[in-house]
Amino acid sequence: MTQVSERLVRLLNMVPYFQAHPQISHEEAAAELGVTRKQLLADLNQLWMCGLPGGGPGDLIDLDFDGDNIEVIFSAGMDRALRLTSPEATGILVALRALLDVPGMVDPEAARSAIAKIESAAGSTLAVDDPTPAESASAAAVRAATRTAKALSLEYHSASHDAVSTRTVDPIRVVLVGDNSYLEAWCRAAEGVRLFRFDRIVSAQVLDEPSNPPEPAVAAEPDTSLFDADPALPSATLLIDRSASWMFDYYPLRVVRELPGGAFEAAMTYASDAWMSRFVLGFGSAVRVLEPAALAARVRESAVAALHAYEDG
Structure with missing residues (x-):
């Protein structure tokens, strides 16, 4: 699945995109936006429930996508350029810099580009003490495999067994639990969903085969029971x-x-x-x-x- 940040950017651009491409077909839109038709329909249904404060029918974005084509009926102002106040710009900059410190959550180059553009538009920079560390090769591989729906070969250090194991996994999503980012994936050896903490991934290699986790595993919410006390363990x-x-x-x-x-x-x-x-x-x-x-x-x-x-x- 795509990361939250990528989907948010896509949703924010959809209304002006569909206004610029009236009556575009589902297949053409999905191809140009780089998503599957299933994901496009999920995005359209999500967008259909967004809009201005109030939440009434007249405040929400209205789209016609029941047939073969997509048309914007009411944009709810999403076709206007976003203007940030200074506090809003600072808040976004702080959030982006915080995300850069969490491996795998965002594309570092895209985030740095967004930071530079916001700083340029605001006419000032947000001072930071230390430069953001470069993304590790393993984090980049995990993020790429998750984005492109490819299987992964991982060398992973298990803290509970103090050992490194090699396993093939089918990525589902990247999740943030506490202050750490995890890859949620279907582990083929264990035949179950597992969470792999980024800083314990020794190495990761994208395989030339599609990621194919079972549909129920993809549809389920991330399982964070790993972080609760397990009554089966001492x-x-x-x-x-x-x-x-x-x-x-x-x-x-x-x-x-x-x-x-x-x-x-x-x-x-x-x-x-x-x-x-x-x-x-x-x-x-x-x-x-x-x-x-x-x-x-x-x-x-x-x-x-x-x-x-x-x-x-």
Whole structure:
């Protein structure tokens, strides 16, 4: 599916486009707009429900597209050039720059071009401290495959198993959950929909075959249950020192309570005791296991064994 930003731009241009091409056929319009006829009809139905404040029939864009041709009956002012106030322009610039920091959500070159045009029209620039980092090759490949409906070969690092696997997927859409962007795709090996976090995609290659996810998977809303506590998985309660509070930006942790001095008690689900033990040990004294007792004992035994290994050396 196309990204939200691409569809919004297309919808904003549709009314003047159809006014400039009266009685154009569905097939011709879909070809020129670069979408399928099914997507064109979805866009027309969406546009048909948009318009001026008030929401009454006389305020909404009116289109005739039931037959073989498309005609604009009422434009609701969408044929007039958009004029932005200074605060509106600044708000759009801030939003565009924020999207540039989220891998895969927008075409960086298109966003930078839009920023330059808005800044030029506004007669000023929005100061930023750091330049936007270049898009990674894997993010560009994922975005291209999603846009062109091509299958992907991914090398992906699974945080729960601390391992890299290779899998072939059929992209569905790019979604934003919290502060991270994910590829929602049909994983052929797992035979199910999976979410792949962009910063854990080691490499991505667009394949010369169409993406073909099952229709129910495409029609369904993005499944973010991955980010909720899974009752089928064990959960650990961790005591996280203030010095390690950055963990909340990178790992699926849920704050149980905040303690004096900036420490936290947090819950985290995990796939195996072995992985969780290694994970906690990597933080030294900054992270301790409070529960379950068996996991705390395993971490303690592993730490003691490591110290003995150094002593023996």
